[in-house]
Amino acid sequence: MAPKQNAFDQKKSAILSEIKSVSPDLSPKGSIDELCLPIIHLINSHEDMVTTSSCSGRLSVFAEGSKDVKSKIGGKGDGGKWLFVTHDKNAVSDWTSQFNFTVAKDMRTDSTTRYILYKYEPFILHVKCRDFASASQLYNTAMSCGFRESGIGSNHIVAVRISIKLDVPIGTFLDDQLQLFVEERYLSMLNNITLMKFQDNERKMRELYDKIQNEIIGKPLQETTAQPETKAERFERKRREGLERQRQLQK
Template sequence: MVRQSPFDQKKASILASIDSEKPDFSPKGDIDVLCMPIIDLINSHQDMVTTSSCSGRISIFVEGTKLHKGQVKTGGKGEGGRWLFVTHNSQDVPNWMDKIDVDNIKVSGVSTNLLNEDTRLVLYKFEPFILHVKCRDFNTASKLFNTAMACGFRESGIGSNNLVAIRINIKLDTPIGYYDQETDAIKLYVSRQYINILDNLSLFKFKENTSKMEVLHDRIKNQLF
């Protein structure tokens, strides 16, 4: 019996989890449909395997609090941090405010509340496609990295154990309101019309994001196979 290398063992385990009907460890629980073509392509290569991915999403996130050097700081997930809305599907973007849980989240009108260090912001985010790929050796990792960079994925890099992170900087991250702890309400700094503008910007970014994924898929197919 031929013993598999550590890379082949890792790849076999990952492929088995992809084929499993059990949910994975991501918040969504499964692989985004838009990621499947490039994941299937990369995993068909004997020297590469995907370890995590996201096809791109918008999210409306309430910052939490965390203890830092003995002081309570706001920002990031932390305690109380939560998503009000998340979608990987551009069709869900319009009128997302009508889809959040209004029984627990009260959406107020425009507020003139001033910012301070304790303010827990509500952030509107568009986060683009990201893919992590474990490679058998540095030569393969270098080829994949150079291919991604040539496609415009300028935030990419090679980490330890020949793990390639493929990333692009077409994100959107802007505060639209804050969490009022006294009233347990979400209060907006901006108008509904401004949020509609952000929605339209996100739709443009979804389109660009999908186009970049397709270019990357074709370039990997042509240059690494």
């Protein structure tokens, strides 16, 4: 009889089966972004790590839902909808051709205003690790190549993130009408900035891939395992984990 797998190995086995499956996954897109596949396969080749979710980076245009006077300005509200989403940089330049916008006659806003938000969100990757040592190794590697928004959450899940995002209001959503309060040339400028962010994002993904290949996959864990935590280091780790749990609960 084969030995029983522990909880981590069972979880990893299930995730790898899902990745290999041709069936749609649970993400809105229904499949893993192609740009993420190299780094996903690399990380999953490590016996103490498995990827749980990812996004290679995307441009989205979001119309906020209805809000009341107690809503926060910029909050998503109820009934919001995605007008446009793409993970493909080649689709950035002409996204406006799909919509009929009108020019906003009144730019006054308050807490009930439903904004149209133009958003670029960079690469993000969540990795479940077997223990704190392997989680710390991945976290330190990500931080060392500029993924400064990364953190270690509960159950040794490492969120690998970088801050090259863009999030600006470009209009309002009123009576089911899309009303812009920016000019076409401003949208063109945003698209150009987004294209540069896509390029920067891909460069950082390649850099992270190389770092993981050279500093984790190519090295035994014991060579890079940190010394036992000091009280100050443990306090900082607990603080990061608490912030990550709060962020997950707010989604």
